[in-house]
Structure formats: C-alpha cells, structure tokens
Amino acid sequence: MVIQFLDAFILLTFLMTMNLKDLWTGIINELSNETERIKLITWFKNTVILSVENGIITVGLPLPFFLNWHSVHFAKMTLEAAKKLDPTIRQIAYEVDLTLGDSDPRAIDLAKHFPEKNLARKVPKKNEVKFVGGVVSKILNPQYTLENFVIAPENRLAHAACLNVAKYPGQNYNPLFIYGGVGLGKTHLLQATGNEILRNDPGRVIVYITTETFVNEVVDSIQKRNMDRLRNKYRKVDTLIVDDIQFIANKDRTQEEFFHTFNTLYDGGKQIIISSDRPPHELTLLNERLVSRFESGMIVDVKMPDYETRLAILQERCREAQVFISPAVLEFIAFNITRSVRALQGVLKQVIARYEWEHIAPTVKMVSEIIKHSQKEVKMVGFVEDDPTPRGVITLEQLIDCVSEYYTIPKTEVVSDSRVRECTVPRQIIMYLAKTKLNMSLARIGENLGKRNHTTVMHAISRVAEKLKEDHQLMRDINAIKREAGMH
Known part of the structure; x- marks a missing residue:
C-alpha cells in the first residue's frame, strides 16, 4: 500500500513538473516574438517555473544578478505572456535558486529550442568601417x-x-x-x-x-x-x-x-x-x-572558466571550423590548459592545422607533443588513449575516501547532512581541495557532496582559505592529505 502511494506521488510530481515545463516553454515562445534569440539564451538559461499557486507564478533564477535584470526588463512581458496561456495568473514573483542548472529536468535547452538560423550575418568589411x-x-x-x-x-x-x-x-x-x-x-x-x-x-x-x-x-x-x-x-x-x-x-x-x-x-x-x-x-x-x-x-x-566551460569553448570552436576531434583529445586539452582561453584556443588551432596538413586524426599523444613545445610552463597530466580519465590525478570519489580515512570517519557521514564539527571540517576540506586542486566547478562539487548548493560550497571554500591564514594545524592536516592523495 505504501509503495503504491509512493509510486502515485512520484508520478504526480513528474506530471506537475512536465506541466510547469510546458507552461514555461509556451511563455518563452511568446517572449521570442519580441525578444532577440541571444537575449533569451543569455537571460533565460536554466530558469524554471517553481510553482503556480493562488494566481501567482513563481519563476526560479539560477544567479542573484538575474533577479534585478528580470524584474526591470522581463517581468511585465513575462506576466503578460503567462496570462495568455493561463488566465488565472495575476502576479509574477522571482526566487533565486543556486542549484538550478543544465541537469534540472524543468530547465529548457534554449540553444536547441531556438536553433541559430543559417543566415549570413551582416558584419563590417574593412572598407565598410568608418573612421574620422x-x-x-x-x-x-x-x-x-x-x-x-x-x-x-x-x-x-x-x-x-x-x-x-x-x-x-x-x-x-x-x-x-x-x-x-x-x-x-x-x-x-x-x-x-x-x-x-x-x-x-x-x-x-x-x-x-x-x-x-x-x-x-x-x-x-x-x-x-x-x-x-x-x-x-x-x-x-x-x-x-x-x-x-x-x-x-x-x-x-x-x-x-x-x-x-x-x-x-x-x-x-x-x-x-x-x-x-x-x-x-x-x-x-x-x-x-x-x-x-x-x-x-x-x-x-x-575570470578563467572551469573545466566544463573550457571543454565547451573547444567544442564550439570545432563546430565553427567544421572539424571533428575526438572527445578524449578535447578533454585532454581542456584539463591541461588552465592558464588562459587564448592559450586554450591556440593549442586547438595547432591541432586543427596538423589535422588539415597531415590528414591524420588528432590523438592524445600528438596533442601532448604540441602542448609540450608550445606551452612550456604546463605540467601535463597524462591520459590513457581514448579514455579521458587523467592518470596521476585522483577523482573526487578518491579524495573523499582519502579524507575519510585520514579523519577516521565513515564516508557516508562525510557526505551526509550532519552538522557536527567532526564531519563539517573534513567536508569543507574536500570542497576546498576539489576546487583548488581538482579545479572542479562549485556545482559539481555540491552535487557530489550531498547535493549541496553553490552558495554552501563557496562558503565552505572561503572559510577554509581564511582559516589557513592562522590555523597551522589545519594547514598540516591539508598538507598531509595532499601528500597522501599525491596532489603535490
């Protein structure tokens, strides 16, 4: 009986999510009639409808600075679009939810929903640019x-x-x-x-x-x-x-x-x-x-983008150049080139050039040689060919195991909701090292540590960084963990 009730509840939740997503899709379609594609993709990415209750539609925004912009520039037209689709809606409200992201089932992939038209863009030619x-x-x-x-x-x-x-x-x-x-x-x-x-x-x-x-x-x-x-x-x-x-x-x-x-x-x-x-x-x-x-x-x-964004930049540049490069190669570049976007794109240009000259599909070995000669300050982390998992660099899962073992605390406790100091300090250390040493995004760290939100992870990292200035015991603990994990 309980199982049947839970199944029914899950189904109801799923249907409600789909209904809200359909409504949000309809609203954004209405907005597209008077709003440019690039604006929609920029300001409505990872936005969702959180609820529609008592005539109030509550829209979830993924970042704090979205709140003022939506309130000033989009609230009125969004409410008008919502009223067209649901006349019972009379008011709009906004809430910031830092956990919203691409993986949220309520979010709409706007780039796919509004594909770029294959029209030649009017860009200035040299003789069209005016000077005085x-x-x-x-x-x-x-x-x-x-x-x-x-x-x-x-x-x-x-x-x-x-x-x-x-x-x-x-x-x-x-x-x-x-x-x-x-x-x-x-x-x-x-x-x-x-x-x-x-x-x-x-x-x-x-x-x-x-x-x-x-x-x-x-x-x-x-x-x-x-x-x-x-x-x-x-x-x-x-x-x-x-x-x-x-x-x-x-x-x-x-x-x-x-x-x-x-x-x-x-x-x-x-x-x-x-x-x-x-x-x-x-x-x-x-x-x-x-x-x-x-x-x-x-x-x-x-700022310098994280690993996921660096990979997205490489994928976008490959799409523009109309070349296919294996995911393992792109992941290898994204993982190793962390100094600047210019350096990232510079390596990719060399890879594409070699591909066009020699007509040989780029490999991780080939790219490692390019990086070795063009980016001398980069200490590369090796990859197994066709396997994007880096050698010599531990995963977040291994880092959690390492910290749990160091503090003799069960792994389940470290990733739990427990607020006792014996668990919170190791958990904060994991977040700090995952960001500073593994270069993971705040969203990914939070997702793997009890689905904590962006703000919680950021606060934990800042707290550890601040305490390291005067807490010598904490410094010794972190150095010991880094040695044990092979992070030096």
Missing part, C-alpha cells in the same frame, strides 16, 4: 561576435552588459569597463560589441584601438605639433573602444588627452568601452580623475 580625422585605426575582426562567445558563470555578467551596450549604445552602461587576466576573452567581448553595434546601425562611426597605439599616436602628434588631427579622430566618433587601458599609467600627457576625450564623448552621449587587467581602483598610477570616470559606469570582470 584621417588617422588609421585598428579594424574590428568580424570573427568576434557575441553569439560565438561561450557564456559561463565566470563571464555571464560581462556578456550581458556587452549585449545591452550593443543594443543601447551610450545609454545604460556608459562607460563599460571590463577587466580580467590576460587571454580570458576581453578583446573578444570588446570587438564583438563593436561588431554588434555596427550590425544594428551600420552608419555608426566606431574606433577600436589598443592603449599602446593611442600612446604612440599622442607622442607622434606632439612631435608633429598636430594635436587637432588626433582629437578629430577620437572626439568625433560614436563609439570608442580602448583595449588594455592599464598601459596608460605613468604617461601624464596621454592621460590628459584621454581624460578630455572621455569627457567630450561622455557629454555627447557617445559610448565608451574600456578593458584592463585589473579593476579601476587598482590602477594606482592613473590620474584619480580618470579612475573616477571609469568607476561611474558599469564594471564587470571575466
């Missing part, structure tokens, strides 16, 4: 688009900001300041935004320039006593895109010119997009007036 002042500027690379930028938690906000700027240049996010380490996709975002602005309005005048080139032009203009020519170029554009602004540090005359150029454009409602290797407040050698201007706009960062 008679000074040659670097031309936007049409291969950089916002659609072929692989979105991940580490760059989602930056991508969304660029999307908004491309749609509404000079309005919401001005200036837009993007910062992050070398080779993480800043230049892609800058140029893709410029391309998207031109696609929306081919008549716009856009200048993309590196800071080094700007500095050289200022020096040249001073020497030739022709500053007006330089000012005409940069102060009469619709959008100014400047890459690597940190190189303007300690160059007072260049900073002065850029400050006045910035003010002229900003006061005229023109869009300014800037990239740097660090946030404005860390640009200590820059004039405070410039830093203040940068901080007045939208500041977003890009």
